[in-house]
Amino acid sequence: MGATAHSQLHISVLVVEDEALTRTLVSKVLGAVDFHLVGTAQNAVEAMRLFKTFRPQVVVTDIDLGGGPTGLDIAHAIERISPSTGIVFISSIEDVRTIRPNLPMAPLTSKYINKADVSNVQILIEVIRNAYESAQIGPISKLRDEGWEISKEPFTDLQIELMRLISLGLSNAAIAAARFTTVKSTENAISRLAKKLGIPTDDKSNQRVLIARYFYKMNRAQHIHD
Numbered sequence: 001m002g003a004t005a006h007s008q009l010h011i012s013v014l015v016v017e018d019e020a021l022t023r024t025l026v027s028k029v030l031g032a033v034d035f036h037l038v039g040t041a042q043n044a045v046e047a048m049r050l051f052k053t054f055r056p057q058v059v060v061t062d063i064d065l066g067g068g069p070t071g072l073d074i075a076h077a078i079e080r081i082s083p084s085t086g087i088v089f090i091s092s093i094e095d096v097r098t099i100r101p102n103l104p105m106a107p108l109t110s111k112y113i114n115k116a117d118v119s120n121v122q123i124l125i126e127v128i129r130n131a132y133e134s135a136q137i138g139p140i141s142k143l144r145d146e147g148w149e150i151s152k153e154p155f156t157d158l159q160i161e162l163m164r165l166i167s168l169g170l171s172n173a174a175i176a177a178a179r180f181t182t183v184k185s186t187e188n189a190i191s192r193l194a195k196k197l198g199i200p201t202d203d204k205s206n207q208r209v210l211i212a213r214y215f216y217k218m219n220r221a222q223h224i225h226d
Contacts, residue, residue: 011132012036014054016047016061016074017090026060026090026118033125044069044077051078051085058086058132072106079107086131090115109134112157116180159193163215166190166208 013035017023023040030037038054041047043065051059059078061071075087087110106112111131117123155163165175176186190211199210 010034010036011058011128012038012054012056013128014038014047014050014056014059015040016042016044016059016065016071018042018062018065022062022090022115022118026124029119029121029124032121035128044074047074048077051081055082056085058088058128058135060088060090060128063089063091075107075110084135086128086133086135087111088113088127088131090118092116106157110157114180155193155196158189159196162186162189162193163211167212167215 013030015023015026015030015037017026017040023042027037027040038056039050041050047059047061050056059074061074063071065071065074071089071091075089078085078087087107089106089110089112091112092115109131111127111134113123113127161179162175165178170178172183172186172190176183179186190207194207194211197211197214199207
């Protein structure tokens with residue numbers, strides 16, 4: 001990466017991770033680019049102390065921190081103090097309900113990265129930058145645009161990511177490879193997304209075009225809200 005890219009990414013970051021190996025890995029990746037690492041924490045108590053001291057622009061936290069409060073609990077505590085702080089969850093857990101029942105939902109503007117991707121500089125940069133920008137914009141309010149109704153964050157992070165990758169023109173196989181999943185799982189996820197958008201799932205020729213169109217309109221809604 002060049003100096004120009006570095007200068008655009010000077011964002012202060014706090015890392016919360018109970019596993020020493022992952023915590024060190026994420027810290028080293030952040031140190032390789034122009035992020036300002038304000039500190040690292042192993043649990044919620046340390047995380048909130050460091051957050052209140054340094055007020056980082058983005059907090060990167062594992063969801064499962066062992067016993068005690070989870071990364072979700074930390075995220076909501078931070079959201080109450082500073083709604084403009086970006087949140088990135090790192091986890092290998094596909095369903096957070098396996099950690100414990102009745103976990104709170106993730107904040108609306110938070111982002112997610114799989115632990116398998118944290119060593120990838122480009123992916124980590126993108127997700128941190130997206131979390132920061134989303135937190136600055138805030139959740140999307142209702143907007144009607146040419147017959148589309150975009151309601152307040154009606155999609156999961158997976159569905160938002162699927163829309164983004166489809167809008168970039170990636171094939172199902174490429175999307176599956178990027179997300180470390182199967183083509184069949186990707187096809188099923190896209191079908192569920194199309195159903196949620198009211199797009200006939202048997203219309204394969206236009207399905208991806210309409211999904212990409214919705215994603216572009218949703219992005220435009222964010223700029224209007226801003």
